[in-house]
Amino acid sequence: MNKSELKKMIQDAEMVLVGIGEELESGFSILESSQIYEDLKRKLKAEGLAEENYEWVYPCLLQQAEKESEEARLLSDFYLELKDMLGDKNYFIISMNMDSMLEETGFSVERYVQPFGNYELLQCDRACTKELKDAGEMKKNVLQSIRNGTELLASLKKSYCLHCGSEMVFNNVNAGNYLEEGYLENWKRYTKWIEGTMNRKVCILELGVMLNYPSMIRWPFEKLGYLNQKASFVRMNSVIPQLTGELAGKGISVRTSSINFFLER
Numbered sequence: 001m002n003k004s005e006l007k008k009m010i011q012d013a014e015m016v017l018v019g020i021g022e023e024l025e026s027g028f029s030i031l032e033s034s035q036i037y038e039d040l041k042r043k044l045k046a047e048g049l050a051e052e053n054y055e056w057v058y059p060c061l062l063q064q065a066e067k068e069s070e071e072a073r074l075l076s077d078f079y080l081e082l083k084d085m086l087g088d089k090n091y092f093i094i095s096m097n098m099d100s101m102l103e104e105t106g107f108s109v110e111r112y113v114q115p116f117g118n119y120e121l122l123q124c125d126r127a128c129t130k131e132l133k134d135a136g137e138m139k140k141n142v143l144q145s146i147r148n149g150t151e152l153l154a155s156l157k158k159s160y161c162l163h164c165g166s167e168m169v170f171n172n173v174n175a176g177n178y179l180e181e182g183y184l185e186n187w188k189r190y191t192k193w194i195e196g197t198m199n200r201k202v203c204i205l206e207l208g209v210m211l212n213y214p215s216m217i218r219w220p221f222e223k224l225g226y227l228n229q230k231a232s233f234v235r236m237n238s239v240i241p242q243l244t245g246e247l248a249g250k251g252i253s254v255r256t257s258s259i260n261f262f263l264e265r
Contacts, residue, residue, distance in 0.1 A: 010085055016203045019204075019207065021209030024101075026099040060119075080105050098117055115187065124161040125166045131163075202230065204221050226244075236261060
């Protein structure tokens with residue numbers, strides 16, 4: 001399969017379901033090649049502070065690092081290419097990743113769901129309340145303290161729960177008591193969208209999904225591809241692109257990274 005063939009498959013479909021997996025996770029690795037991380041280390045050294053005591057600010061830097069890292073720029077180009085390929089199709093995206101690449105590249109928040117959470121909301125570490133808080137202000141304060149020459153990193157304070165006094169942590173699966181309320185509204189949109197695929201011509205596109213959590217994307221996508229006689233199925237993966245026997249003759253296996261494929265590298 002080549003890029004033109006995939007474009008035609010999407011154009012011919014009535015609906016497009018996209019699953020995005022770990023191969024496309026920006027993650028904390030992008031921090032190492034970002035300017036904001038260099039600025040943090042320089043500020044820590046100037047103030048004589050130990051970096052391990054400020055690792056809690058790393059998630060606050062991810063969104064900025066996604067704008068500065070070369071690795072993240074490739075990811076951004078991939079998402080922009082995917083967005084262009086989907087065009088005005090009726091699509092939905094489920095992503096196993098916690099980065100903000102979908103938001104940053106202009107995908108509507110009503111068109112995707114991140115079941116593992118992200119770094120946009122804060123929750124009580126003890127989950128004493130289901131209230132979620134926007135993390136924007138905290139991230140803004142961290143960035144300002146790093147890049148403002150007159151502010152000290154030592155003055156940065158963590159956010160604490162107003163109800164029990166526990167630390168506020170990011171609302172994702174890394175939280176000890178992960179509150180799923182952060183993504184449930186979009187999950188309801190997703191399940192309703194899936195119900196609408198019955199007897200419709202659906203293009204199922206699975207990109208870089210590994211086997212860590214097969215019940216999230218791989219198995220449901222395979223089942224949908226098998227049960228819907230009008231469905232087409234593409235699994236793109238540089239490591240495990242193999243298809244199940246049930247998808248023989250219907251599914252297409254592409255052994256490559258999605259970035260290489262979409263950016264024709």
